[in-house]
Amino acid sequence: MIRLHGWGENRLEEQLPQRSVVMLFEEHVPNERLRRARHLQGWTQSELAERIGTDFETVSRWERGITQPSAYFRDRLCSVLDKPPQELGLIADRPEPLAPSTSACVFLASSYADAECGFVTALRAHLQARGMTVLSTRTLRRQGAENQRKAQQEALRTAQAVLLIASPEARSSRHVQKALQLAGIYKRPLCAVWIDGEDWQECVPADCGELFATIDARQNHDPRVFDEIIAKLEEVRLASNAPAVSLPTTNASAEPPCEPRNPYKGLQAFHREDCHDFFGREGLVDELAGALQALLLADEEHALHARLLAVVGPSGSGKSSVVMAGLLPRLQTGGVPGSQDWVYLDPLVPGSHPLEALAVALAKHVPDRSFTTIRDDLQDASAYGLHLLASCLGKVPERRVVLFIDQFEEVFTQTISEEERQHFIDLLVTAVTEPRGPTILILTLRADFYDRPMHYLELCKLIESNQRLVPPMELKELQEVIEKPAECPMSS
Secondary structure, X not given: OEOOOOOOOOOEOOOOOHHHHHHHHOOOOOOHHHHHHHXXXXXXXXXXXXXXXXXXXXXXXXXXXXXXXXXXXXXXXXXXXXXXXXXXXXXXXXXXXXXXXOOOEEEEEOOOOHHHXXXXXXXXXXXXXXXXXXEOHHHHHHHOOOOHHHHHHHHHHHOOEEEEEEOHHXXXXXXXXXXXXXXXXXXXXXXXXXXXXXXXXXXXXXXXXXXXXXXXXXXXXXXXXXXXXXXXXXXXXXXXXXXXXXXXXXXXXXXXXXXXXXXXXOOOOOOHHHHHHOOOOHHHHHHHHHXXXXXXXXXXXXXXXXXXXXXXXXXXOOHHHHHHHHHHHHHHOOOOOOHHHOXXXXXXXXXXXXXXXXXHHHHOOOOOOOHHHHHHHHHOOOOOHHXXXXXXXXXOOOOOEEXXXXXXXXXXXXXXXXXXXXXXXXXXXXXXXXXXXXXXXXXXXXXXXXXXXXXXXXXXXXXXXXXXXXXXXXXXXXHHHHHHHHHOOOOO
16 A cells, blocks of 8 residues: 555555546536426426527536536526526535645646546546545536636646646647646646657647656556656655645736636637537538438438448538537437437547547446446457447437547547557447447548548448538628627626
8 A cells, every 4th residue: 555645645555446437537516406496396307408498418417517507508597497596506605715725736737638548537536546636627617617717727826736648639739738838827846747659749738848757657557657646746745845735815906807708719619518609500510410310210221321420521610510519419409300318428539549538438328337347348359349338328229329529530640559440440330330229420530531541441431421521611601600609698
């Protein structure tokens, strides 16, 4: 056993069970106040969702504490349920510090793709098990802070150290760049954990600043690498000659003012929560929903047709947005017969280890199975793992399981092992071609990587037969993009 003073009094076995990893990585506090208020009205989740303009799955995630409603939906909930936000559990009764003064705090700076990889999941769990508070851009977003920028500033001020997860994805990640910028402003020690990539200079932002320590964890099979990271963080604490710091008193004049909700996303992709700001692609969303419905009808008629829809277009054409803010919300509200009752896995980006990313997405929907068991099922040589796991989720024959893979080109550009790449593709092909199977695969693919699937014959045929292109917008659509968001509520 290992015991480190100053970073918490918890004890940890040499190897943390994988089930504990999943539980620690995804702990949620149900919102009983919101659930109770809905029950008092005698409404189902679907009925409440209809009244506020969203889908039952989103309401379910709010009540389970997985996500928090945006300012727009918070106002809608208060209006429909006729209660103030405090009584609905949407605002804390009193503000609490991001980290207790007796607990060390570490800020984890990683790209969107790296945040869900197996190593980072296990690292987070090890840090928490040793008594540390682990914050990140993603955890702040899940907590539903009204002003995400202010929340991140508070988190970086609270943290004793910043752990940079270095990888090819990290170099261009805006989340990483913002975190490092704030770390420099608040002079927080920076430790880098290198998890992927051949060239160090291609794995960190150009202006990341001076590093307190660099740990090469690319061969992360040895659990002792976590002890090395903990030891470096202990050195940071000793070097600063300070135990756990409490949240500093804030200077109100230095804080940025609360900003109104901005319906214009610039170059950022639209997500599910942005669907009310998404305009200009109604015709394309209609086409995608129609194509998906046709695929399912063909499947029901015993035709040899795959349940796959590939959305192809050049970089910056809006592929991700049209799926996440257009097609998926349409399906979740019944845009295709029965689609409001389907299971929707969280969108995933393949990254360097797509099997890990897929296992994380599935683990959230199979709480009675350990992460290790799910991963082992996916790695089974039969390539039936995804189909069997999806079948457990879609027990009713007509209940589908929707898997959305964004930036599918990363399977060919980021995935390190050809063996893992081939097996991941085999899993997908098997799942979507199994007669009357539950799995529906939607993927986005950059047009300049369209040739990569050609090296995998079965996948190539499926994409060729089931693709839809993202064309440039027409003048009327561009006009909608500019004018209609301005008509949306701008509440903070």
